[in-house]
Amino acid sequence: MLNQIFDQNTEQDVMMSEKMSAAIDLWARMYEDGGPWCNAKTGLHSCKLPVIISSEFARLVTLEMEVDITGSPRADFLQEQIKNFLIDIRTYIEFGCALGGIVFKPYVSNNQIVIDSVQGDDFFPTSFDTSGKMTGCVFVEQIKRKNNIFTRAEHHEYSNGTYTIQNRAFESHSSESIGTPIALSDVPEWAQLTPDMQIKEIDRPLFAYFRVPQANRQDRHSPLGTSVFADAVETIRDFDAQYGRYLWEFKGGELAIDVADDLLQTQSDGSIKMPERDKRLYRGHSVRAQDQSFYEIFAPQLRDESLARGMNTMLKQIEMQCGLAYGTLSDPQDVAKTATEIQASKQRSFSTVRDIQKSLQSALDDLIYSMDKLATLYQLAPQGSYQTAYDWDDSIVNDPQQRKQMYWQYVTAGKFPFWRYLVEFEHYTEKDAKEIANEAASNLSNPFDFKQQSGDNNAAT
Incomplete structure (x- = not known):
């Protein structure tokens, strides 16, 4: 579909391999409903580990986070504009941790700067610089009305001090096709947008990309980030399967009484009627009473403890793969006992959180820079310098x-x-x-x- 978005002379290649696209789709599905293995056919239910892991990292990263922009009336304006965005920053970081990254894209509406958060499966990079920093991207937005699907593709590209923004709109009657080009004015929500714009004398893109700072083992040649649970996908799948066995242990081991059919009530249609006390308690057998005891109790010994120990071992493996301390997901009473082991386990989590905080700080620097340039371009506040101070509270990462x-x-x-x-x-x-x-x-x-x-x-x- 993306190949249909731009004219031939402005068309850009999407810098995302099929492997990377498939990985992002998998992480999104795991985050939303557990993964492709959780369905009616397999009978497996998700334990929501991807949600728990992403949420825990977002909590640790932003728990005591403070951002102060000072230095001038322009700084005061930027502080006021970013205030509402920071209120929901934990939610945005959770999405970013789940899908490997998220883009913060500011724009001007009613003389105010609004920040749009574009999740990992809604943007498509078109260029990177030599350091791996994203310099071009296509953002896709869709509006559905009755049988019509309206798609807007917004292409941002930075090159040699010039920033180009292109907006293209399409109309389709099927999700399988981007459809035919239409004017932006045909959709009321997009009527005020400019099809083409160029901004000069800037030194970076006017959007910010927050990337999970870990090696991309899904596609070693891609500068894109990976989910915080990317290395634990197979273990999470095995844990969901093991949890299914754990639940079945209780269901299959329910107390029951086996009784001969001729001791139960026979209906007029020949079917067997269970006693009213509890239909789950009695089970009929097609044998005569004189061939066996009056009743036999079915009460097998449950293996729940051994299954639980196996699941706890899996949780420890997931903690190791995701960079979490032991006891975050697993039973905190069953963690490493020596002081050295406990310290090493905690330090693993602290280091992971610190790396994510550094990546987020870099993204926020880019975001505030973009807001400052928009404030100048649209004359929203007097020009002036600003300084940004971040407080992450060292007690969280030490x-x-x-x-x-x-x-x-x-x-x-x-x-x-x-x-x-x-x-x-x-x-x-x-x-x-x-x-x-x-x-x-x-x-x-x-x-x-x-x-x-x-x-x-x-x-x-």
Whole structure:
């Protein structure tokens, strides 16, 4: 369909292989309904692990995230415009983690900058620079009305300081074809769009691509990102199958009583009627009562514990493949016991989160740059410089216990006041913390004086 979008002299090749396209489709399906193996034919139900994994990474990445744009009235305008976008940033990052990436594309509406989030299966890259940064992309939008499907393809391309935007619209009666070209004005929602536009004197595209920062093992030659659960696809499929066996263990092991047919009630049509107590409890057998005991109880021993242990082992494997700490998905009571193993497990998760945060910060820098250029182009706010500060809260990506221990060493060395340590790590109020520090200092024979330290820092504050 994309080959029909542009005229021959402006047509661009889509920089996405069939392998990569198929992988994105698979990740999207796993995220939405569990994957192609979860259907009525197989009888398998998804445990929603792709959703849980993507959501957990998005939570860890954005939990204490703060973005401040300062420096001028232009900076204040940009801060106000990005505020609503940041409220929902966790949702956008979850989509990006699930499908390998997401594009943030700002545009102007009613003298305000609105940010559109384009998920991984709704954009098609057309060019990358030598560093692997996306410089061209086609964004596809569809509107369905009755029997008509309207498709708009928006092509962005950056090259040598010039940014080109092309909009093309099509109408079709079938999802199998892009249809025939129509004017943008034929669709009310697109009537205000310009078919062709060029913007000069810029040094990067006016969109931002957030990419999951891990090696692309689906297509080693593609600069596109991969899902956070890409390396665990087969294990997730096996886990869903094992969970199906786990459920069947309970269903197949339900208590039942086998009774001879001639001891049950026979209907006029010759069928057997179960007692009213519970039809699941009694099962008829085509034998006579004198040929067997009055009844036999069917109550096999369940193997749920062994199945659960196997499933827990699979969850640990998935945690390893996705870069999560043990105990995130698996049973936290059944994790590595030694301090070294626990630290290594946590550090794996911290490192993964930190890498994603760096990638997101780079994408937000590109987004804010694009917003600044649009503000200049449409004269939305006075020109001026801006500085962007990011706060990710180091306690999320560093071991909290290690950080606590490090600051206690500062306290004992006289480099950090005891009362501030109590506020930071023991959650005392400043007033109570200073009272405790003063009391501790009065009982010390050591020349190191907590009271003096607390007073000095209080005065400085």
